Each structure stands twice: as structure tokens, then as C-alpha cells.
Amino acid sequence: MSTQAPEVLSPTTGESMATVGRRNTLALWLLIVADAAGTIALLISYTYLWSLNVNGGWAPPGAKLTAVETNNDIPKHMQGSFAPEWPFWAILGIVILSTAAMWWAYRSGKAGFQTALVTGSVLSLLLMLAALIGQWVQISTFPFGPSDGAYASAVIVLCASNIFHMLIVIFLLTGMVNRSRRGLINQQNHYQAQATTYYMTWVSISVLLGALVTTFFVVSPNTDPAVFGSFKQMSSSSAEVSPAPSSSPSATPSASPSDKASGKASDKAASPSPSAS
Amino acid sequence: MTTTTPPPDAPEAPTNRPPSMHRVRDWAKRPYARSIMILTVIIGFLLLPLCWLILAAMNQSGAPASPIMEDIETTVFVFTLVSIPITAFVFAVLVYSLLGWKHVSGDEVPADESPAIRSNTIGVVLWTVVSSVLAMFLVVWGLMELASITANSYGTVSADEQPGGDQALIVNVTGQQWVWTFEYPQHGGLTSDVLYLPKDRAVYFNVTSKDVIHNFWAVELGVKIDANPGAITQTGVTPNKLGTFNVRCAELCGLHHAYMQTRIQVLEKDAFDSWARESGAGRAT
Amino acid sequence: MTTDVTASAPTGASAIVFGAEVAQPPQHGKPGGIMRHLNFGTGLLTGIVMAAVAGWVTAALTPTSASNATFAPDEPEYVYLAVLIGWVIGFMLGMGAFVGPIRWLLGRDITHADAEYMAGKDLGVRRYFKFTTDHKVVGIQYLVVVMVILGFGGILAMLIRTELGVTWAEVFSPTFYNSIIGTHGIAMIIGMIVVMSGPVGNFIVPMMIGARDMAFPRLNALSLWLLVAAVVCLVSSMFVGGIQDGWSVYYPLAAQAPPGMLGYQLTIIVFAVSTAIASVNLMTTILTMRAKGMTWSRTPILVYGTFAASLMGLYAFPFFQYSQILGLTDRIWNTVFFNPVEGGSVWLYENLFWLLGHPEVYVILIPSMAVALEIMPVFLRRPLFSFNFAVAGIVGVVALSGLVWAHHMYMTGWAPAVNYPFMLSTEMISIPVGFLVLVAIGTFWRSTVWTRLPLMAIYAVVFNKMIGGVTGVYLSDVPADQYFHGSMFVVAHFHYMLMGAGLFGAMGGIAFFFPKMTGRILDERLGSIGLWTAFAGFQITFGSMFVAGLQGQPRRVLQFDDMFNISNWISTIGAYVIGLGMLIFLAAIVHSWRSGEIASSNPWGSKSLEWQTPTPVPLENFAVLPVVTERPYNYGVPDPYEAEMDKKDGDLTTVGQVGPR
Structure with missing residues (x-):
């Protein structure tokens, strides 16, 4: 090994840095698989609830006001609507710019332009900080809170997942700036910059996926959902159709559940209370 | 290790491999092969009563009271029967390996090694074919029986075109912590905490829950479906036996999950109608 | 430059x-x-x-x-x-x-001296109580942690059986009973997931592939200590109401639960991170650090097994983790993911949960089966029968494991139409699992049996696996499941799989690798007594639990009809016998670890790489990295019948070479 002069060796294991770099990149791809599975879980949650519109609870109360007649029971803070779409794409744009900057930094560093590597990393870090701030502003200006229906919950958690990704990237980029400034990342030893760009590319993709679902899957396709508590009966020619199951069953529960869920449920003024209070 | 002589039952001329059928016939003549086959048969016959014992256990609280439950029991019987040969064979090999083939004990690594059989085409192909055929049989059987019970529980037809028409009884089943409520919309919304059903008449269940997930299990009728909050699940059955049967909750639903059970009373049509009339009248006043 | x-x-x-x-x-x-x-x-x-x-x-x-x-x-x-x-x-x-x-x-990178300190060089016993990066230390730490988790879960199991055995009174309040069934479930699941891929995956696998350490030694330590942190969260939940909703914590029941549910959620979130890190580490190690000449066909089956388990854990665990994250936001932020009143769906939770839930079963089973297949050639003194089929079996299970989750949801009414495809995929999985049984049976075939404890455990594994497999076929079938779903039959079935095959396989594995890990031989007599006592108790407990299930006893109940009394009494007696057997086995481990017979470096006469190192294993494992020149399990005498065939497939050994040369 010592005969191969340009080869950089790992200080801890004595292996070639190229080998270590390949190994790290592989591990990074595997971690991205796990991360992607998590993001897919969120996207599944979003689209699942979007397609079902359980109990008519997908849209935020404000959005429903346009379709249904006004309901005075809805509190003021819940009269929001769907979120505007452009902020999702604006944030995606900033994230993509940041990624592009890091790609440029990495390519330059690989070609031996150390200054460009440092500059690109700093630029990328600043852009990612801007994206983080943008994401934060978006979350805090949503016209709904996390409990205003399934759409509101899903969107907010998707944005929170973006914030989580951005924080990781900011950590990595801070390291990039510091390490490239010190020359620890350079023409010979650049796998960490490469790995950072790979991870940022994945983060861009995940932000893109989020933007896509929040743009194209807004109004639920299930326009006539069964409303829990007053569901339709199976039709039968001679049957007397009862509009709702009795809300006071003949038998009383053997113990009365005094729990959080039913407490929550009874707060929903718009639909008949399903809780056995 | 190379000094060990080949086992006595190996053929003399390895370079001249006989055709497959001959090999199988040769193989069957070996003493251990015969013993394993006999053992397989013995164990198989020992396991055979399980087919009926399992059904006996399932019937302990009552014989099947609907076509669905009859289908289920047939399936269980067939599956037991089909899995016995392969189970018996595996157990026979395990037993023979412990009793028949050579043993070494002690701390020393044994000097006599076993034949280095890295594969055996016939054995492998046979196993693959047999296990695949068995799996396919179980799948096909299962799909057919599933279609059958789906038809018997009226799950394939949409709400508008269900068979039975007037004859079908609708029951709205509502689970809540920790009671079942049965409502009969055709009888003026009569409710009951015991499930009264007429014999030989189609019954549709609309199942839902008021709080957490329950599971509506009418044991002897072979009906089982989750009662989900925020959704209605539908199933059905035609009881074909009179008697008292059990409803249990089969999904953990909190503190008194264990006590969330009630009775099913299957009555003759007339008896059911008079029950409905009396109870409904009682409710109306 | x-x-x-x-x-x-x-x-x-x-x-x-x-x-x-x-x-x-x-x-x-x-x-x-x-x-x-x-x-x-x-x-x-x-x-x-x-x-x-x-x-x-x-x-x-x-x-x-x-x-x-x-x-x-x-x-x-x-x-x-x-x-x-x-x-x-x-x-x-x-x-x-x-x-x-x-x-x-x-930018203060770690030097070689730093790395050696962190690997525990010259630290003696202290290295077991630090963030030590040496894979052998981590393996031992995992072993101890796993035994603590399984012991905790085992005590809870005894409490459950006590309650169910005392049919004439309520021993525990329903609240406490529900919390012990939930905590027992999740503790055992966590313990069984790491019982093989933790100790054996960390200690043995790097040596087995001829590496000096894992690819990422610090991540290795991280995954272990995250597990410890998670387990403390789990145990702490017992003191704030416990996990009262079973290990699957279905919503909206879980939304009603006391604060103990937070302990569950945090445990899963942290444990999933630990698992992801451990999986990535193990997979990278296996993919890139195999010794020169160790082609895929020369790689021992245990390596395949741990790789497969890591792969399934890697893609499946995040679903579970996110289901708990969403559950946590439901609790803390009042989001409505699983709250049907406000637009959430309980089926969403069930889908996310079982997307992990079923691969996880194979995460537990495959390493145990692979350990069994690793032990057999050594004690039967012959190569593994049909190595390719063993690999095919593992690959098949991995491929199908992600496509079967909805068989846990046959009876939810979620989507009756998907019961057909999921029944198909579930029953298909019996074919690759059957391959693994074939390999086991084929390896027993005509073998000289060296009747030592590790091998004897494998008899127990194959026996239990058969019963678990056959009863699994019932449950994979929708009509039969319509009777068995949610009954004690299910409980008995998965105990046969996870405990009967998984835990007994792990016991065999621990007995097998004990000399390498501790430098001492596991006490054969005491260990065997423990193993077979537990085995007998196991058959009694879960055999009669099958009967209770057939009679129609729902699971997770605290009281039941009198008709179930007898089977529950028998089951409880069996459970105490298991407890006794496990205590004896534990005593064998503790006794042998402290004062057992000193083992030579290769007491089983194994040919795989991990046994070629000295015992105790030096920090760098191999002074000179080994080169692999032959297939694994080259034991045995030539079988005239097979000589020709062997020559033929001997040419195939270089096919599919990947990784470093």
C-alpha cells in the first residue's frame, strides 16, 4: 500500500480512503432506504386519509364551510381552509438551489478548487437555513391547527418531517463548511462531500413528493363519506329505515369510560357525539 | 477422514449412474429408507385422530349453527388431513436421526464424518414439487371456501341487490365499551342486548363501534368481523340451528374486554316474530 | 498534491x-x-x-x-x-x-490511538461499561442486555399465566393485567429481534466473514446504547399506567391509554433508530468487508440470515416507527391521524403497524433458522444439504415478507376483496420456509449425530417449527382464520414460531458460540436439563393453549367461561415448567461463564473462520486477514453416490463473486 503514493489511508483502520468512502456511501444509501420508508409511511398516511375522508373529516372546517351551510358552532380559530400551494414549491425551490450549490461545491472540490468547495458549502448552508426559516414560517401561518381535520394533521406532519430533514442537512453542511475550510475535505478525500450531496438530493426528492401530494391531492375524491353516528342503512324494500342507531342503548356499559378519546370526540360539535358519555 | 469406508448401503458403481427410477427403487430397498417410511406411516396414523379431536374441541360449546361455520370446520378438517403426511415425514426423520443413525457423544470432535451429500436432485425436486402442489391445493381450496363463505355472508352483493329482499333481517350491531347492542330497524328500531335471530332466514349485520375497535364474534355461527369506529362493516349469516350461542369480543377493547360477551338466541320464525312484537310493543309504550 | x-x-x-x-x-x-x-x-x-x-x-x-x-x-x-x-x-x-x-x-478527526482507546484496548473489564466500539465487546453487551429483556418479559409471562391459571379469582386488577400483557408482548418482541442479530450478529458475523471489526464501530456502540435507553423507557412505562393495549396498541384504544403509552411510543421510536443503525452497519459490513475469496457461494448461511434480517428490519421498521410518531403527535399535538371522529382512520394505523408487524416475524425467525443451519454441519460432520436451497429459502422469505401484512387484517372488514391476494401470498410463503425445513431434514439424513447441546436444541427447533408452520397455514386461510382470529390459537401459534423456533434456536446458538464469546464451554448437563425442561413445559403450555383457542377462548382476556378452565390450568402448569427450565438454563450460563471448563480455540472442530481465531479473541481478530479458498462446511467423507454431482457443481463456486478481491 505504501508504494501507491497518492493514496490516502484511513488513520484508524489503515485502509484506503477510497475503500472507506465507498463503504460510507453504501451505508448512506441504506440509511436513505430507511429514511425513504419513513417518508413513504407519511405519504401513505396522507393519501389514505385523503382517499377515505373518514366521517367527512378530511378538509379543515373552513374549507367545508363553502360546501355545507354555515355552522355557527365552529369556533373562530377553526375557520381555516386548505393551505396555499405556492409555499410548498417555493421551499422546494430553495432546497433544490441549496442542493445544486452543494453539487457544484463537491464537483469543484473534486477537481481541486478548494475555494469553490468552501464557497459552495457556505452558500448551500445559507440556502438551507433560508429553507428552514421558510418552512417554519409556512407552518406557523397555516390557516389551521394540527387538530383541524386529517388534511391539517397530515400537512403539518409532512412539513415537520421536512424540518427534521433540513436540520440533519444543516448539521452536515456545517461540518462541510468547517471541514473544507480546514482542508480536511479536499481533492483526495472528498467522499463526505459526495455523501452530503447524495443525502441532499434525497431530501430534495422527499420535499418534492410532499409538494406533489399537497398540491394534487387536496379535495378528497370521496365527496359523500359516511358520516359516523348517522350512517345509512342497507336499503331493503319493505324495511323501515331507521336513521341512526339508538344513541342510548338498552343496556348501560358495565363501567363508564372516562377517557381522553371520548372526551375529544364529544368536543366535535358538528357531528353527533359518538362517545358513550 | 478419508480412511472411512463408504457406507454399506451405497451402490458399488458410482460412475455408472442408474436412471432415476432405478435409483428410487434402489433407495427404497435401503434399510433406513424402509424404516423411515414405516415410521412416517406410524406417526401419520398417530396424528390422524387430530382431525377429529380438533373439530371436537371446536364444537365443545356447540355444533356449527350456520353454513359458514360448517365451511370453516370442513376447511380445518381438510387442512389437518393434508398437513399430516408432511409433518409425519419430518417427525419421522427427526426420530430416526435420534434413534436409527449413528451417534457420537463426548467432548472430542467425532472422528467418523458423515457422507458429504451436497445435494440430491431427486429429493430436492420431489420436495419442491410436493410442497408447491400442497401449497397450491391449500390456496385453491382456501379461495373456493372463501368464495363460499363470502356468498353465505352476503359479502359479494352490493347493498341494493341483496338476495332475500323482504325475507332478510337487518341487525345493526354496535359495540361500545363493554357491551353489544343489537338494533332491529325493521322492527321499529327495537334494541336488545341479546341477539335474537330467526332460524333459516338471512340476517345482515351492519357492524360498527362507538368508541374503540371491537370484534363481533358469533362463535357457533362462524361470524367474525371488526366493529370499527368511523366505519360500518357488513357481513351476514343464515342460522340453521335452534339454540343458545355465544357472542364474544375478539379484539382487546380495554378494561373489561373479557366480560364483553352476550348470548345469541336462535328461535323459530314464529317465536322470533312474537318476541319482536312483544319487545317492540313494550318499547313503544 | x-x-x-x-x-x-x-x-x-x-x-x-x-x-x-x-x-x-x-x-x-x-x-x-x-x-x-x-x-x-x-x-x-x-x-x-x-x-x-x-x-x-x-x-x-x-x-x-x-x-x-x-x-x-x-x-x-x-x-x-x-x-x-x-x-x-x-x-x-x-x-x-x-x-x-x-x-x-x-474537524478533530479520530486518530488511531483514539480508536484503540475507544475499542477498549487495555481497559480490562471496564470496557464493558463504556461506549466501547470493539464488536466483540458490543456482542457481549448485547447478550447481557438481551438476557435482561427476556428475563423481564419472562417474569411478566409468569404473571399472565398466574392470572389465567387462577380461574376462581382475579389476581390482578384488569388495568394491571392489561398492562402486563402489552409490556410482555413488546418486551419479548424487542428481545427476540435482537437475541440473535445482537450478540451473534455483532460478535460472530464480522469474524465469520474475516473482518477486523464492523464497518462502523461507533455506530455499533450507538445502536447498543440506544437499545438500553429504549428499554429503560419501556420499563418506566410500567409505573405510569403501563401499556394496556396489547403489543399492537390499536387506536383509538391507545388514545385512551394512560401516560404509559408514551413510554411505548418513545421505546419504539428510539428502538427503530437503533435497529436502522445496526442494520445498516451489519449490511455494509457483510457487503464490503468479506475476506478475500469469500464469494457469495462461500459465505456461511448465518451471514445470509443476519443480512436478510437486517434488510427486512431496514425497510419495515420505519413504518412502525412512523405509526408511533403519528400516535405521539395525536397525543401531544392533537393531530387526528387515528381519530375516526375527526377524519383519521383506525385502518391506517393497522396497515402501518402490520407493514412492520409481519416482516418483523421473519426478522426474528430467519436468524434463528440460519443459526440452526450453521450449527448442523458442524455437529453432523457434513456439508449443509443443498446450500442453494437454503439461500433460496431465505431470499424467498425476504421477497414475500413485505407482501403479506394484511393477513393480520382479514377480519377487520378493511377491504374484503384484498383477502384473496393476501391469502395467496401468505400461503406462498410456506414454500420458501419449506426449503429451510428441507435443508434441515436433508442435513440430518444419514448423518452421524454428535449429540451435543447446540445440536439437540435444533431438534427442538425443527419440531416446534413444524407445528408452528402447520398451524400458521390454518391462520393464513381466511375461512379458518374467521374462527381463529383473535383467539388463543393465534397466541399459541406465534409462540411456537417466535419462542419454539426462535428462542430455542437462540439457545442453541448461544450454546454453540459460548466458547468463542466467553472462552468457556457451556455446562452440557445443566444446559441440557434446562433446555429439555423448558421444551417439555413449552409443549404443555402451548399445546393446551391450542386447545383453548379451538374451544373459542379470545386472547388477552382476564376471565373466561368455565369451559376453558382445564386447558388454562394445564397451560399455567406448563408455563411454570418453562420458567423453571429457563432458570436452569440461565444458571448454566452464569455458572459456566464464571467457572466453566476452559474452552480451546475451536472446541467443535469447526472449519469456519470465526473458530480459527485464538480464544480469547485478540482486539484485531486476525493478525493477518484470511483468504477463503473453499466452500463452507467442507466436512464429511465423499459419498460415492454424490461424487459425480459434487464435481459438477463444484465448478459453480466462482459464479456471482461480489465485493472486494
Whole structure:
């Protein structure tokens, strides 16, 4: 090994840095698989609830006001609507710019332009900080809170997942700036910059996926959902159709559940209370 | 290790491999092969009563009271029967390996090694074919029986075109912590905490829950479906036996999950109608 | 050009690393730096202090901030959550888990001397109580942690059976009973997931493939200590109401649960991170660090098994983790993912949960089966029968494992139409599992049996696996499942799989690798008595539990009709016998570890690489990295019948070579 002069060796294991770099990149791809599975879980949650519109609870109360007649029971803070779409794409744009900057930094560093590597990393870090701030502003200006229906919950958690990704990237980029400034990342030893760009590319993709679902899957396709508590009966020619199951069953529960869920449920003024209070 | 002589039952001329059928016939003549086959048969016959014992256990609280439950029991019987040969064979090999083939004990690594059989085409192909055929049989059987019970529980037809028409009884089943409520919309919304059903008449269940997930299990009728909050699940059955049967909750639903059970009373049509009339009248006043 | 590297390191120091002279980054202070002062004690201290501070601050802040909110959870919720988060972060901080990332951030890279200190060189026993990176130390730590988890779960199991055996009275309140079934379930699942891939995956697999350590030694330590942090969260939940909703914690029941549910959620979130890290580490190690000449056909089956388990854990665990994250936001933020009243769906939770839930079964089973297949050639003194089929079986299980989750949801009414395809995929999985049975049977065929404890455990595994497999076929079938779903039959079935095949396989594996891991032989007599006592008790317990299920006893109940009494009494007696057997086995482990017979470096006469190292294994495992020249399991005498065939497929050994040359 010592005969191969340009080869950089790992200080801890004595292996070639190229080998270590390949190994790290592989591990990074595997971690991205796990991360992607998590993001897919969120996207599944979003689209699942979007397609079902359980109990008519997908849209935020404000959005429903346009379709249904006004309901005075809805509190003021819940009269929001769907979120505007452009902020999702604006944030995606900033994230993509940041990624592009890091790609440029990495390519330059690989070609031996150390200054460009440092500059690109700093630029990328600043852009990612801007994206983080943008994401934060978006979350805090949503016209709904996390409990205003399934759409509101899903969107907010998707944005929170973006914030989580951005924080990781900011950590990595801070390291990039510091390490490239010190020359620890350079023409010979650049796998960490490469790995950072790979991870940022994945983060861009995940932000893109989020933007896509929040743009194209807004109004639920299930326009006539069964409303829990007053569901339709199976039709039968001679049957007397009862509009709702009795809300006071003949038998009383053997113990009365005094729990959080039913407490929550009874707060929903718009639909008949399903809780056995 | 190379000094060990080949086992006595190996053929003399390895370079001249006989055709497959001959090999199988040769193989069957070996003493251990015969013993394993006999053992397989013995164990198989020992396991055979399980087919009926399992059904006996399932019937302990009552014989099947609907076509669905009859289908289920047939399936269980067939599956037991089909899995016995392969189970018996595996157990026979395990037993023979412990009793028949050579043993070494002690701390020393044994000097006599076993034949280095890295594969055996016939054995492998046979196993693959047999296990695949068995799996396919179980799948096909299962799909057919599933279609059958789906038809018997009226799950394939949409709400508008269900068979039975007037004859079908609708029951709205509502689970809540920790009671079942049965409502009969055709009888003026009569409710009951015991499930009264007429014999030989189609019954549709609309199942839902008021709080957490329950599971509506009418044991002897072979009906089982989750009662989900925020959704209605539908199933059905035609009881074909009179008697008292059990409803249990089969999904953990909190503190008194264990006590969330009630009775099913299957009555003759007339008896059911008079029950409905009396109870409904009682409710109306 | 090349001078740039060393220019950044002003000292220009170099060190001899495995014979090569390697430039070193500047050394800050003594080797190890701050890690010299951090250990389990400081971890505990920091964890407890941070937990207390976080809890106190939250308690002080909560009433004012939440008093006007209608949906505010009770104050204890926030306090307990803060305590848990404080504990996890504080513990990891005190252990030194953040030292590496911070040094990376600051550009103070780790030197060879640092790495050697962190690997526990010259630290003696102290290295077992630190953030030690040596894979062998981590393996031993995993073994101890796993035994603690399984012991905890086992005690809960005894309590459950006590309650069910005492049919004439309620021993425990329903609240406590529900919390022990939930905690038993999840503790055992966690324990069984790591029981093989933890100790064996960390200690043995790197040696088995001829590597000096895992690919990422610090991640290795991280995954272990995250597990410890998670387990503390789990146990703590017992004191704040417990996990009362079974291990699957279905919503909306879980939304009603006391704060103990937060302990479950935090446990899963942290454990999933630990699993992801461990999986990535193990997979990278296996993919890139196999010895020269170790082609895929020369790689031992256990390596395939741990790789498969890691792969399934890697893609499946995040679904479980996110289901718990969404559950957590439901509790703390009042999001509505699983709240059907407000637009959430209970089926969403069930889908996310079982997307992990079923692959996880194979995460447990495959390593145990692979250990069994690893043990058999050594004690039967012959090659594995049809190695290719063993690999095909594992690949088939991995491929199908992600496509079968909805068989847990046959009876939910979620989508009756998908029952057909899921029934198909579920029953298909019996074919690759059958391959593994074939390999086991084929290897027993005509073999001379060396009747030692590790092999005898495999008889138990194959026996139980058969019963578990056949009963699994019933449950995979929708019509039969319509009777068995949610009954004790299911409980008995998965205990046959996870405990009968999984745990007995793990016992065999521990007995097999014990000499390499501890330098001593596991006491054969005591160990066998323990194993067979547990085996007998196991058959009694779960055999009669099958009967209870057939009679129609629902699972997770505390009281039941009199008709189930007899089977439950028998089951409880059997459970105590299992407990006794496990205690004896534990005694065998403890006794042998302390004062057992000293083992030679290769007591079983194995030919695989891990046994070619000296015992105790030196820090770098191999002084010279080995080169593999033949297929694994080259035992046995030529079988005339097979000679020709062997020659033929011997040519195939170089096919599919991947990785470093």
C-alpha cells in the first residue's frame, strides 16, 4: 500500500480512503432506504386519509364551510381552509438551489478548487437555513391547527418531517463548511462531500413528493363519506329505515369510560357525539 | 477422514449412474429408507385422530349453527388431513436421526464424518414439487371456501341487490365499551342486548363501534368481523340451528374486554316474530 | 498534491496501523479525549439529571401554557414525555454518543490511538461499561442486555399465566393485567429481534466473514446504547399506567391509554433508530468487508440470515416507527391521524403497524433458522444439504415478507376483496420456509449425530417449527382464520414460531458460540436439563393453549367461561415448567461463564473462520486477514453416490463473486 503514493489511508483502520468512502456511501444509501420508508409511511398516511375522508373529516372546517351551510358552532380559530400551494414549491425551490450549490461545491472540490468547495458549502448552508426559516414560517401561518381535520394533521406532519430533514442537512453542511475550510475535505478525500450531496438530493426528492401530494391531492375524491353516528342503512324494500342507531342503548356499559378519546370526540360539535358519555 | 469406508448401503458403481427410477427403487430397498417410511406411516396414523379431536374441541360449546361455520370446520378438517403426511415425514426423520443413525457423544470432535451429500436432485425436486402442489391445493381450496363463505355472508352483493329482499333481517350491531347492542330497524328500531335471530332466514349485520375497535364474534355461527369506529362493516349469516350461542369480543377493547360477551338466541320464525312484537310493543309504550 | 493532506495536520504524526504507516490527524490530549471520563455511570447520572430537569421545567411551564386549550392532555403526559426525552438524550450524552459527531463537526478527526482507546484496548473489564466500539465487546453487551429483556418479559409471562391459571379469582386488577400483557408482548418482541442479530450478529458475523471489526464501530456502540435507553423507557412505562393495549396498541384504544403509552411510543421510536443503525452497519459490513475469496457461494448461511434480517428490519421498521410518531403527535399535538371522529382512520394505523408487524416475524425467525443451519454441519460432520436451497429459502422469505401484512387484517372488514391476494401470498410463503425445513431434514439424513447441546436444541427447533408452520397455514386461510382470529390459537401459534423456533434456536446458538464469546464451554448437563425442561413445559403450555383457542377462548382476556378452565390450568402448569427450565438454563450460563471448563480455540472442530481465531479473541481478530479458498462446511467423507454431482457443481463456486478481491 505504501508504494501507491497518492493514496490516502484511513488513520484508524489503515485502509484506503477510497475503500472507506465507498463503504460510507453504501451505508448512506441504506440509511436513505430507511429514511425513504419513513417518508413513504407519511405519504401513505396522507393519501389514505385523503382517499377515505373518514366521517367527512378530511378538509379543515373552513374549507367545508363553502360546501355545507354555515355552522355557527365552529369556533373562530377553526375557520381555516386548505393551505396555499405556492409555499410548498417555493421551499422546494430553495432546497433544490441549496442542493445544486452543494453539487457544484463537491464537483469543484473534486477537481481541486478548494475555494469553490468552501464557497459552495457556505452558500448551500445559507440556502438551507433560508429553507428552514421558510418552512417554519409556512407552518406557523397555516390557516389551521394540527387538530383541524386529517388534511391539517397530515400537512403539518409532512412539513415537520421536512424540518427534521433540513436540520440533519444543516448539521452536515456545517461540518462541510468547517471541514473544507480546514482542508480536511479536499481533492483526495472528498467522499463526505459526495455523501452530503447524495443525502441532499434525497431530501430534495422527499420535499418534492410532499409538494406533489399537497398540491394534487387536496379535495378528497370521496365527496359523500359516511358520516359516523348517522350512517345509512342497507336499503331493503319493505324495511323501515331507521336513521341512526339508538344513541342510548338498552343496556348501560358495565363501567363508564372516562377517557381522553371520548372526551375529544364529544368536543366535535358538528357531528353527533359518538362517545358513550 | 478419508480412511472411512463408504457406507454399506451405497451402490458399488458410482460412475455408472442408474436412471432415476432405478435409483428410487434402489433407495427404497435401503434399510433406513424402509424404516423411515414405516415410521412416517406410524406417526401419520398417530396424528390422524387430530382431525377429529380438533373439530371436537371446536364444537365443545356447540355444533356449527350456520353454513359458514360448517365451511370453516370442513376447511380445518381438510387442512389437518393434508398437513399430516408432511409433518409425519419430518417427525419421522427427526426420530430416526435420534434413534436409527449413528451417534457420537463426548467432548472430542467425532472422528467418523458423515457422507458429504451436497445435494440430491431427486429429493430436492420431489420436495419442491410436493410442497408447491400442497401449497397450491391449500390456496385453491382456501379461495373456493372463501368464495363460499363470502356468498353465505352476503359479502359479494352490493347493498341494493341483496338476495332475500323482504325475507332478510337487518341487525345493526354496535359495540361500545363493554357491551353489544343489537338494533332491529325493521322492527321499529327495537334494541336488545341479546341477539335474537330467526332460524333459516338471512340476517345482515351492519357492524360498527362507538368508541374503540371491537370484534363481533358469533362463535357457533362462524361470524367474525371488526366493529370499527368511523366505519360500518357488513357481513351476514343464515342460522340453521335452534339454540343458545355465544357472542364474544375478539379484539382487546380495554378494561373489561373479557366480560364483553352476550348470548345469541336462535328461535323459530314464529317465536322470533312474537318476541319482536312483544319487545317492540313494550318499547313503544 | 498529496502533501495537502498532511499539511492540514500540523504535527504530521504517523502511526503503524496493521503494518502500514499511516498519517495521523493531530492528537488532542490523551488518546480517547473526553471519552476517558465517560462510562455507564456518567450516562446514568446525566440521563437521570436531564430527565429530572426536563420534567421539572415542563411541570413548571405546562399549567400556564395549556390552561386555555380545550384538548390539552393532562399535565402528567407532558411531564412524562419530557422526562423520557430528557433521559434518552442525557443518557446518550453521558455515554459519549455525541462526542464523535461533534469532533467531526469541529474537524478533530479520530486518530488511531483514539480508536484503540475507544475499542477498549487495555481497559480490562471496564470496557464493558463504556461506549466501547470493539464488536466483540458490543456482542457481549448485547447478550447481557438481551438476557435482561427476556428475563423481564419472562417474569411478566409468569404473571399472565398466574392470572389465567387462577380461574376462581382475579389476581390482578384488569388495568394491571392489561398492562402486563402489552409490556410482555413488546418486551419479548424487542428481545427476540435482537437475541440473535445482537450478540451473534455483532460478535460472530464480522469474524465469520474475516473482518477486523464492523464497518462502523461507533455506530455499533450507538445502536447498543440506544437499545438500553429504549428499554429503560419501556420499563418506566410500567409505573405510569403501563401499556394496556396489547403489543399492537390499536387506536383509538391507545388514545385512551394512560401516560404509559408514551413510554411505548418513545421505546419504539428510539428502538427503530437503533435497529436502522445496526442494520445498516451489519449490511455494509457483510457487503464490503468479506475476506478475500469469500464469494457469495462461500459465505456461511448465518451471514445470509443476519443480512436478510437486517434488510427486512431496514425497510419495515420505519413504518412502525412512523405509526408511533403519528400516535405521539395525536397525543401531544392533537393531530387526528387515528381519530375516526375527526377524519383519521383506525385502518391506517393497522396497515402501518402490520407493514412492520409481519416482516418483523421473519426478522426474528430467519436468524434463528440460519443459526440452526450453521450449527448442523458442524455437529453432523457434513456439508449443509443443498446450500442453494437454503439461500433460496431465505431470499424467498425476504421477497414475500413485505407482501403479506394484511393477513393480520382479514377480519377487520378493511377491504374484503384484498383477502384473496393476501391469502395467496401468505400461503406462498410456506414454500420458501419449506426449503429451510428441507435443508434441515436433508442435513440430518444419514448423518452421524454428535449429540451435543447446540445440536439437540435444533431438534427442538425443527419440531416446534413444524407445528408452528402447520398451524400458521390454518391462520393464513381466511375461512379458518374467521374462527381463529383473535383467539388463543393465534397466541399459541406465534409462540411456537417466535419462542419454539426462535428462542430455542437462540439457545442453541448461544450454546454453540459460548466458547468463542466467553472462552468457556457451556455446562452440557445443566444446559441440557434446562433446555429439555423448558421444551417439555413449552409443549404443555402451548399445546393446551391450542386447545383453548379451538374451544373459542379470545386472547388477552382476564376471565373466561368455565369451559376453558382445564386447558388454562394445564397451560399455567406448563408455563411454570418453562420458567423453571429457563432458570436452569440461565444458571448454566452464569455458572459456566464464571467457572466453566476452559474452552480451546475451536472446541467443535469447526472449519469456519470465526473458530480459527485464538480464544480469547485478540482486539484485531486476525493478525493477518484470511483468504477463503473453499466452500463452507467442507466436512464429511465423499459419498460415492454424490461424487459425480459434487464435481459438477463444484465448478459453480466462482459464479456471482461480489465485493472486494
